[in-house]
Amino acid sequence: MVFPSPEHLQPNTPITVATAGEALMDMIQEADGRLRPCDGGAVYNLTRALGLQGVGTLYLNPLSRDRFGRGLAHAIAAARVTLAQPQPAHQPTSLAVVSLDEAGKASYSFYREGVADRQVDATTMTAHCAAQPALKLAVTGCLALVAEDSPKYLPWLKAQRAVGRLVVVDANLRPAIVPDMAAYQASVMAALREADLIKVSDDDLHLLGFTDPDPQVAARQLLAQTSARWLALTLGAQGAFLLARDGSTWRATETQPVTVADTVGAGDCFLAGLLVALLERPALHAASTAAALRLDNQDITAVLANAIASASLCVMATGCQPPSRKQVQQRLQIHPPRVQQTTGPDMSR
Numbered sequence: 465m466v467f468p469s470p471e472h473l474q475p476n477t478p479i480t481v482a483t484a485g486e487a488l489m490d491m492i493q494e495a496d497g498r499l500r501p502c503d504g505g506a507v508y509n510l511t512r513a514l515g516l517q518g519v520g521t522l523y524l525n526p527l528s529r530d531r532f533g534r535g536l537a538h539a540i541a542a543a544r545v546t547l548a549q550p551q552p553a554h555q556p557t558s559l560a561v562v563s564l565d566e567a568g569k570a571s572y573s574f575y576r577e578g579v580a581d582r583q584v585d586a587t588t589m590t591a592h593c594a595a596q597p598a599l600k601l602a603v604t605g606c607l608a609l610v611a612e613d614s615p616k617y618l619p620w621l622k623a624q625r626a627v628g629r630l631v632v633v634d635a636n637l638r639p640a641i642v643p644d645m646a647a648y649q650a651s652v653m654a655a656l657r658e659a660d661l662i663k664v665s666d667d668d669l670h671l672l673g674f675t676d677p678d679p680q681v682a683a684r685q686l687l688a689q690t691s692a693r694w695l696a697l698t699l700g701a702q703g704a705f706l707l708a709r710d711g712s713t714w715r716a717t718e719t720q721p722v723t724v725a726d727t728v729g730a731g732d733c734f735l736a737g738l739l740v741a742l743l744e745r746p747a748l749h750a751a752s753t754a755a756a757l758r759l760d761n762q763d764i765t766a767v768l769a770n771a772i773a774s775a776s777l778c779v780m781a782t783g784c785q786p787p788s789r790k791q792v793q794q795r796l797q798i799h800p801p802r803v804q805q806t807t808g809p810d811m812s813r
Contacts, residue, residue, distance in 0.1 A: 466550040467527070467537035475546040478598035479520040480743055482548075482624075483511045484589055484617060485608035487525055487540075487581045488558030488574075489532045490728065492783060501532070502728070502783035503539050504560060505581070506606035506636050509729045513736030513774065513786035515543030519743060522596060524548045524589045528580035532557035543786075548592040553580035562728065569700075570728050574641045576607070586619035593624060600748060601739060604655070605634030605663070610642060611651040621658040628753030633659040634735055635668040649673065656690050660754045663696040663735050683707055693757075696738060696771070698731055703801075706768055711810030714761075716768035716803045722776045729784025730775045737774025737792060741767040765803045772801040 485507025491499040514521045527533040529552030559575040602624035642648040666679040674682035697705040703717035751757040777787035
């Protein structure tokens, strides 16, 4: 038995991105106390967002055969994503109860014991990736970084880096899920040390112990403790920065106010938008390995603008509703973000 797919839709090809991490149902708490189910999970959101923007994407985690799992499978197929494990899992779907504050910012409580999306191992994921000759990027983050699951994901990340793929890790910490914060921090840092590109928010930096009042300084401190070449720092309504190891920094902001419905999935859509534009840059395909990749100012401008536009479209809708490539391109034409290089390379490095 496999999940049925929409007959008129074929997965995007070639597969250039593999994603690994949680898929769950966000149970969003309404004002009257009722819970409204929405497809969710940071990596699942990212995966759908990549597919909806036309990227050939392989999702490595299994989905449940329960009602929620069937819905998750249908939505991911509608986004033209390929399931590495198309057979439904017997375990139930993960749940997250989402509460929204007055500004629409989300907080989470998780129910993830014995669930479908955690039924993975490094050997199987590595084999699935090895079967994809066009694969360029390996991406994970959020709940995949908990200490209990590190033996599943960390060897897979190491294997992807060893064969020259660009490794992307979104810290996206969720402290509500862990009883031991120190072990969680160590597990997240271990994954970040395997990354070529890191994504963090200002909240993530504080949770990891980088508490300088200036988020850029804190982000530089984190970058210095890894071997990553780039770090994307998101600051909500204040936009985002991209920091390079050589000391260069770019800032991206919206030029027009954005009406926020809620922030569910905003960071996931930001990262998807960044990766979509990165995959469109000739430099990525000219580089034989991640270590050989060189991005110029034009490349950085394109990836940050696409990331900001993708995130803005997400926050305008309730729940995580990733935009299509056409929607992002239309927004870029009408309201292009401002992208500026704020510091140049530090030649002493």
